[in-house]
Structures are given as structure tokens and as C-alpha cells.
Amino acid sequence: MKTIEQKGMYREFPRCGKPHARTTHYCPGCGHGIVNKLVAEACAELGLQDRTIFVDPVGCGVFTYYYWDAAHISAAHGRAAAAATGAARARPGAVTIAYQGDGDLGAIGFNNAFQAASRGEKFGCIFINNSLYGMTGGQMAPTTLDGEKTTTTPFGRDPATTGFPLHVCEVFNALKAPVYIARVSVADTKRIMQARQAIRRVFELQRDGKGYAMLEILAPCPTNFRMNAQDAAKFCIEEMEKEFPLGVFRDDSSHVESAVREIPRAASCAELFAGGESAPPVADDPNVPERRFKFAGYGGQGILSLGLCVAEAARLERRHTLWFPSYGPEQRGGSASCSVVVGGLRIGAPTVEHPDVLVCMNQPSYERFVGDVRKGGLVIVDETVPIAVQPPEGVRLKRVPAIAMAEEFGVPKAANTMMLAALKTFKATGLGDDSLETALCASFKKKPQLIEKNRELLHRAERRLAED
Numbered sequence: 183m184k185t186i187e188q189k190g191m192y193r194e195f196p197r198c199g200k201p202h203a204r205t206t207h208y209c210p211g212c213g214h215g216i217v218n219k220l221v222a223e224a225c226a227e228l229g230l231q232d233r234t235i236f237v238d239p240v241g242c243g244v245f246t247y248y249y250w251d252a253a254h255i256s257a258a259h260g261r262a263a264a265a266a267t268g269a270a271r272a273r274p275g276a277v278t279i280a281y282q283g284d285g286d287l288g289a290i291g292f293n294n295a296f297q298a299a300s301r302g303e304k305f306g307c308i309f310i311n312n313s314l315y316g317m318t319g320g321q322m323a324p325t326t327l328d329g330e331k332t333t334t335t336p337f338g339r340d341p342a343t344t345g346f347p348l349h350v351c352e353v354f355n356a357l358k359a360p361v362y363i364a365r366v367s368v369a370d371t372k373r374i375m376q377a378r379q380a381i382r383r384v385f386e387l388q389r390d391g392k393g394y395a396m397l398e399i400l401a402p403c404p405t406n407f408r409m410n411a412q413d414a415a416k417f418c419i420e421e422m423e424k425e426f427p428l429g430v431f432r433d434d435s436s437h438v439e440s441a442v443r444e445i446p447r448a449a450s451c452a453e454l455f456a457g458g459e460s461a462p463p464v465a466d467d468p469n470v471p472e473r474r475f476k477f478a479g480y481g482g483q484g485i486l487s488l489g490l491c492v493a494e495a496a497r498l499e500r501r502h503t504l505w506f507p508s509y510g511p512e513q514r515g516g517s518a519s520c521s522v523v524v525g526g527l528r529i530g531a532p533t534v535e536h537p538d539v540l541v542c543m544n545q546p547s548y549e550r551f552v553g554d555v556r557k558g559g560l561v562i563v564d565e566t567v568p569i570a571v572q573p574p575e576g577v578r579l580k581r582v583p584a585i586a587m588a589e590e591f592g593v594p595k596a597a598n599t600m601m602l603a604a605l606k607t608f609k610a611t612g613l614g615d616d617s618l619e620t621a622l623c624a625s626f627k628k629k630p631q632l633i634e635k636n637r638e639l640l641h642r643a644e645r646r647l648a649e650d
């Protein structure tokens with residue numbers, strides 16, 4: 183049974199490291215402690231604990247998962263808005279609340295938070311502004327006041343060199359999407375009561391699916407202000423409020439409709455591959471083992487298309503399959519890779535850390551991935567790649583003259599088709615020859631004049647590999 187004063191909080195905080203801890207890690211007089219209690223109360227009193235996902239920051243508020251009795255995601259520094267976006271989109275019925283400080287939100291995470299607000303993501307952000315970095319020892323934050331002394335501005339912040347305090351609410355108020363933007367304080371009882379109402383408002387808006395809400399809370403940090411609790415609260419009222427006036431900047435909730443944001447539909451393999459055909463339904467088959475592939479080489483070698491070809495062949499056989507490219511900045515000229523997973527049952531993750539089959543077209547890829555191949559697995563590598571590193575024990579290595587064959591056949595760009603021939607020859611995919619060939623032809627659907635040529639190249643390469 184929870185007592186009144188523990189509403190929304192765990193009865194004890196054993197994850198602090200002490201089995202029966204009842205006190206938080208916050209310093210005496212810290213605004214976080216007050217806000218933590220108000221947040222927990224609002225969540226519990228509105229009956230939202232079972233629906234709430236808190237996204238915890240890096241900073242002094244990092245340990246809220248010790249205290250608030252609800253679901254939590256711990257985000258990387260400044261990335262609470264990104265994590266909250268994911269949570270809110272994946273669980274549209276949840277009440278998602280990001281809790282962040284001014285270093286986390288105002289500095290490293292500002293763009294994340296700003297873009298999420300601009301998109302009107304369905305979460306509430308509770309933003310603690312204590313005008314400095316608390317956890318790391320009181321350095322200047324974007325919200326540090328003009329003239330305020332911190333460990334990195336020992337003579338006081340000088341706007342000439344470090345800029346002016348960042349007004350998060352005012353900046354966010356220039357955006358169209360947010361439904362609610364307000365600034366409150368927890369520096370005295372009257373203000374705490376106003377903050378209590380505002381925090382409840384943020385929860386209610388999320389409960390009703392109204393959209394993005396930003397609540398900035400001015401909070402004392404006696405430790406880094408180097409003041410007692412009373413003076414720190416006074417500093418909040420007399421100095422911080424001059425720079426950061428309290429008030430409701432926006433409340434559009436009365437004329438904003440609740441709406442569930444649809445989860446964007448991922449393109450199916452068929453759409454990626456064959457230009458919009460709908461995929462035949464997959465058929466669950468627990469007897470088909472999951473196989474994991476990694477295809478890697480230089481950008482431009484057609485390595486991603488090769489992976490897509492295997493995924494398409496799996497689709498044609500109504501298997502579950504995922505294709506996951508990785509090219510980013512390496513897309514042109516550097517290494518590119520893709521993962522493919524094929525199985526008889528629904529696949530949990532598209533990434534492949536330990537492939538059953540690795541196909542490599544260049545040396546950096548080979549050296550990067552060969553050590554990851556599972557025991558009993560197969561590595562197919564172009565013969566131009568020097569084998570300075572041996573595959574792990576129990577892994578077969580096949581060297582294939584894919585690039586040389588493609589050049590010899592007069593189509594240097596078809597090295598990936600040569601590799602497909604190798605996959606067929608070594609029975610590496612567990613997929614039928616017809617499916618692989620049909621998939622190859624489908625990959626040229628937009629260039630039908632190349633279909634027969636590539637089919638011929640595939641057969642030629644197969645014959646050559648069979649002779650070797």
C-alpha cells in the first residue's frame with residue numbers, strides 16, 4: 183500500500199544502491215526534488231502510471247527511474263526528445279514525458295528538442311532550468327544569466343564572448359506545432375502550487391493526445407549557486423525571473439483535436455525492388471531456420487542490390503525477410519554494407535552482428551566483418567582481396583573471381599551478379615535457384631533491356647564456377 187505522500191513513487195529506492203533507501207540523491211534545497219514529487223503525484227492522481235513512459239535525461243535528473251513508479255527509457259545525453267518521439271510514435275496510447283535539464287535540452291540536445299517540438303510530437307517535456315550544469319559541477323549552460331558566476335565563467339557570464347541566455351520557451355513559441363508552452367518556478371510555496379497545476383496540465387494534454395507540450399521550470403541549485411537553500415530560492419525569484427519571466431506562452435488545447443499519429447508504413451521489399459507490387463503474404467514456417475547474411479564492399483559495386491536480390495528471392499518464397507542497408511557517408515567510393523535476414527518466422531531485428539554468410543567485395547569489409555562470422559558459416563570473398571586475416575575456426579572461406587569474371591565477360595559492373603552465381607553454386611542462401619534468378623531479373627525491371635543479359639551472365643558465371 184502506498185501512502186499519500188508517496189503517490190506515484192516507489193516506496194523505497196533500492197536501485198540507489200542502498201536496500202531500503204527512502205531519500206533521493208538530490209542535494210538539500212534542490213528544485214529537482216520538488217519537481218520529482220509533483221510529477222509523481224500528477225501521474226498517480228490522474229491514474230496514468232500504467233500508461234506513462236518517462237524519458238530520463240543525462241544530468242542531475244538522470245535517476246528519476248529510481249523514484250517514479252512507471253515505465254522509463256534512459257536516453258543518451260540530449261537525446262530525450264528523440265527517444266520520446268520513438269516511444270510516442272510506437273505507443274500512441276501512452277503518456278510520454280521527457281524530463282530534461284538545461285544542459286541536456288538547451289545545449290547538446292537543443293536541436294533534437296526543437297525539431298521534435300516543430301514536428302508536434304506527442305509528448306510533454308518537463309524542462310528544468312537552473313541556469314547551469316548541475317551534475318558536472320556548475321559550468322555555464324546556455325541558460326546562464328548575464329553576469330552569473332559559474333565554474334567556467336568565474337568573472338560572470340559575458341555576452342560579448344559567451345552570448346546571451348537562451349530563452350527556450352520564447353524560441354519554441356515561434357513554432358507552429360506546440361500546443362502548450364509555459365514557464366513556472368518552484369522557488370516558493372505559491373510558485374510550487376502553480377507549478378503543480380502546470381505539471382498536471384502537461385499530463386492531461388498527453389492523456390488526451392493533444393500534442394507537444396513544453397513546461398520550463400525554474401529551479402534552485404543551491405550546491406552550484408554556492409548558496410543555502412533559502413538564498414538559492416531567492417536567486418531564482420529575484421534574478422532568474424527577470425531574465426525568464428513566468429507565464430503561459432501558449433495554450434491551444436481547447437481548439438486542438440486529439441488525434442493518433444499513424445506510424446509511418448515501411449516500404450515493403452516488393453515496393454523497393456519491383457516498383458510497387460504488393461507482396462504475397464508471408465507464410466509462417468517454424469521449420470525454416472533463420473539465416474543471417476552480410477554483404478559488404480565498395481559503394482558502387484552493387485553490394486546493396488545483391489542483398490536486396492536475396493531478400494526478394496526470400497519474399498518470392500513467402501519467407502519473412504528484412505534488408506537493412508548501411509552506407510551513410512561511405513556511400514560513394516567508401517565501404518557500404520547491408521544485412522539480410524531470412525526466416526520462417528517473424529524476425530525481431532534487422533541488424534546482423536554474426537552472419538551465417540558473409541559476402542565481401544573489398545579488403546576493408548573483409549577485415550571488418552570476417553571475425554564476426556558464426557561457426558559453421560561461410561565467407562565468400564572476391565579473389566582480389568588479400569587474406570591477411572583468417573576466418574574463425576569452423577568457418578569456410580571461398581574465394582571467387584567475381585570482379586575478374588565480370589571484366590572478362592565485358593560487363594565490369596556485373597560483379598555482384600557473379601557473386602549471386604557464387605551464392606547459388608555454394609547453396610549458401612537456402613533459397614531456390616529459380617527464386618534467386620527471378621529476383622535478379624526483377625531487379626532490372628526498370629531496365630528491361632538488361633534482364634536477358636544478366637540472366638546470361640549469371641548462367642555463364644555458374645558454369646565457370648562449377649568448372650573450378
Ligand code: SF4
Pocket residue numbers: 207208209210211212213214242312316317402403404405406
Ligand atoms: S547539483 Fe544542483 S541540480 Fe544537481 S542535485 Fe544538487 S542542487 Fe540539484
